[in-house]
Amino acid sequence: MSQVPEAPSRRDFVKKSTLAAASFFIVPRFVLGGKGYTAPSDQLLVAGIGVGGKGESDIAMFAKTGKARIAFLCDVDDRRAANSRKAFPQAKYYKDWRKMLEKEHKHIDAVSVSTPDHNHAMPALAAMQMGKHVYVQKPLTHDIAEARALTDAAKRYPKVVTQMGNQGSSNDGVRQLMEWYDAGTIGDVHTVYCWTDRPVWPQGIAWPTTTATPPAELDWDLWLGTAPKRDYVDHLIPFNWRGWWPYGTGALGDMGCHLMEAPFRVLDLEYANAVQASVGSVYVDEFKRGYFPESCPPSSHVTLTFPKTAKTKQDITMHWMDGGIQPERPDELGANELFGDGGNGILFIGDKGKMMASTYAENPRLLPLSRNQEVSVPQTLARVPGQANGHYGQWVEACLAGAGKTKLSSPFALAGPLTEALLMANLAVRGYDLQKPKAAGQGFDYPGRGRKLLWDNQQMRITNLDEVNQFVKRDYRTGW
Structure with a gap:
């Protein structure tokens, strides 16, 4: 490539x-x-x-x-x-x-x-x-x-x-989480969950078969940019491109930077060294499951492994869940108490306690919620005036x-490794559904399923399943 x-x-x-x-x-x-x-x-x-x-x-x-x-x-x-x-x-x-x-x-x-x-x-x-x-x-x-x-x-x-x-x-929430963790409030974190109810656009579908004439106001060739040349379809613009691999990065790309950023900052994470995934399926009719390699799946659960950092005693396991999948509710959370913000959330599990937050690391809370009235740590980190707007x-x-x-x-320096982590997760998502023909008349194999993909960070490649390395770096269209 x-x-x-x-x-x-x-x-x-x-x-x-x-x-x-x-x-x-x-x-x-x-x-x-x-x-x-x-x-x-x-x-x-x-x-x-x-x-x-x-x-x-x-x-x-x-x-x-x-x-x-x-x-x-x-x-x-x-x-x-x-x-x-x-x-x-x-x-x-x-x-x-x-x-x-x-x-x-x-x-x-x-x-x-x-x-x-x-x-x-x-x-x-x-x-x-x-x-x-x-x-x-x-x-x-x-x-x-x-x-x-x-x-x-x-x-x-x-x-x-x-x-x-x-x-x-830039919100106060991520800084509050950092201060709690740095003060030892929940001990050593070994597991993190991030989840979202996205996508809210179509995914797991076939590419539209009906083409159309691009609107006069749109330069379709420039919109395609680095992507392969193809005919215009009404489906993509302005929002639904997110669910197609040639243009978007699915729910991970849309929400990963908002939800995974807090764990990166709190734990000083950088580059993952292993990843595995499972994805939700769709059915094209009553009896047949669909396979649409250009379309992101309707849901996924990805597990990333990060090496220990100066702020942890062991490797960290991060779970990503989208399409409405959520982790098991913590025992410390009451039956009617809101988990995350309902549709999205972040959960840190330490050896001495747990803490969670909503999208954008808003509304950080210690678990059980009663701890928020009992625990007080000094503010050590400067806040951004205006928070997200700032x-x-x-x-x-x-x-x-x-x-x-x-x-x-x-x-x-922070956004690059963070983006790589969510794109590594997508690497496993795409690898999960890779099709490889079996012998004539015997259908297809899926070589990425059931595997933990091992990442060589220096060489920027998966070492134990070469087929997925095609997604690490795509070919740009001629002229781009």
């Missing part, structure tokens, strides 16, 4: 650029002055790539800080971009992020990426190579190789400020201050 392509360098962009060698005229603060006025030189010039849906709310939150100016907008779908274009009428609009970076790189300080998962890595990497700060929606990437590439890029370009869009990492301002402030000057909740 091909290497993850390197994006064009800044030198290449500059060489190709047709822009005149002119700079912005900055009006001094003392001329325009006034209480609360922010000089243009003190504003972060942000380019948004993918500005509908979550991208729309992301750039609105950057602008709300008063310290960021949305200077450029880029989206392949004029319909999705309409609200952002109305909100930021002075921002120049593009459909192709490559053209935008090539022509406007001199006038961009930072880039926000909120495209479908399969098109996260390339614009982010291109921007980093040009020295632009980057904010990338979760999951950071579509493939494990891409996640490692962005993690490494953050080391190669230390002046670039990075942040992933898992805003719950996640955006935290990045803006860090970009303006310069790399290394302020602390971030989800820099790529």
Whole structure:
């Protein structure tokens, strides 16, 4: 398989650029002055790539800080971009992020990426190579190789400020969990459960057989981006792409960064070394179970093994459950007491107690719940002003201050390994349903079922089932 392509360098962009060698005229603060006025030189010039849906709310939150100016907008779908274009009428609009970076790189300080998962890595990497700060929606990437590439890029370009869009990492909840654990409140954690009621979009289905003409406002080829060329279908946009492997990463990609982030922070987890999975089945008719290799399954249970860290005495087992599957209720939880937030949750099991939280690590609680009135530990960790909403301002402030000057909740040094963990889980999910033909007329075998997949972190490959390594790094479409 091909290497993850390197994006064009800044030198290449500059060489190709047709822009005149002119700079912005900055009006001094003392001329325009006034209480609360922010000089243009003190504003972060942000380019948004993918500005509908979550991208729309992301750039609105950057602008709300008063310290960021949305200077450029880029989206392949004029319909999705309409609200952002109305909100930021002075921002120049593009459909192709490559053209935008090539022509406007001199006038961009930072880039926000909120495209479908399969098109996260390339614009982010291109921007980093040009020295632009980057904010990338979760999951950071579509493939494990891409996640490692962005993690490494953050080391190669230390002046670039990075942040992933898992805003719950800025909540007080994860810091409260860390303080409880660091104080020894629940002892040594050996097992963690994360679960969600997602997906809330179709999964475990056949690819639609009826094609359609793309809407005039949509550049379908640009939407496909790195993915293989295929005919347009109405089913995918704006949301259902999440359930298809060429574009999305299923429930794990949607919710994993929100639920697995707290265990990563509390326990100092990094890279898993083994993974196994089981998945739910669907039936195409009354008697026949379906197999749809392009579609994520309707439910899954994945078990990841992490080596012990400086904060644990033993290896850690993390269970991921989606599609409504939940772990057994803890004995310490009353029969009518809410488990997680009902549909989603995080449970830490230590040798001296348990603690749980809801989505985004909100509402952290010790178990039994009576302990929350009995236990008090000192606050040792600084909180993020505004919590989840402050996640955006935290990045803006860090970009303006310069790399290394302020602390971030989800820099790529943390977001990269976290994303790799959920993509490793997906590796096992996809491996579980791999089909391998048996002898003629004897059907198919499923070589990934019933196996624990062993991961070589340095080589980035599964060592005991080579068939699944095809999902570690995909081939990009020609030109991408």
